[in-house]
Amino acid sequence: HRVNDVEYFCTEDEMGVCQVCLLKGEFKGKEYTLISDVRKDRQSEIEQGVSEALLQRAQLIEGRKEIEQTLEVLASNLSSQKEQVRENF
DSSP: OOSSOEEEEETTTTEEEEHHHHHTSTTTTSOEEEHHHHHHHHHHHHHHHHHHHHHHHHHHHHHHHHHHHHHHHHHHHHHHHHHHHHHHO
16 A cells, blocks of 8 residues: 555565555455564575675685686696607607
């Protein structure tokens, strides 16, 4: 409703609802919680997800650095091996 504030969250339908719909309308008798509680829970989930993503990003960056260092060592080894082959033949 445009007149009523959406203060509740129907947990069955995953939808914000106003008090009128909750008590008299199509959501009557359904399970609900305060929308502010849902917001807090979802905000916590998002923050945890962001933290995990940042940790994974840092791990990927570190892994990339290790791969680049390994590639440098391999390139150096290849150069040395090529030089030894040239010297021997």
